[in-house]
Amino acid sequence: MKELKQRLKQILIQGLNLEEISVDDIDDSMPLFSEDGLGLDSLDAVEIAILLQKHFQIELKEDEEGKQALQSINSLAEYITKHKGQ
Template sequence: MDTKTKLKKALADELNLPELTGEGYNDDAALFGEGLGLDSLDAVELVIVIQKHFGIEIKDMDEGKTAFTSINTLAAYIDKRLSA
């Protein structure tokens, strides 16, 4: 399973967002605000989900903010950290 598919499945399960794994979901859509509508509590959960499922700790919040833009940016960030 590639990173993006695994990420979407993890977020769908842990944040109760079944639409993420649907065919029509735009992976460039914003995760927060007008897009998927996530909020600050989801952001904390997101950090935990990534640590739990990919073993990656996000400590630099500036870096995290950019990574949390969309599914595509987050998957790219995870791949970059895993290959470092």
């Protein structure tokens, strides 16, 4: 799971052009969409869905589970692990 979380951080940094942020700057439980976290916005959410499809062949659904998956690196990793291979 640790490797998955590291990979997710790298994918987000590259895919969302977060050049000023390093993998070490992102805590696994840090909120992705709040000012006290990464401060991402709704366009970033769409991009994350595309990145999950591209890198993990997983569709991020627009339901409560999908919204919960976008909370943090931890929740994204759990979502990927749960849906990989379905």
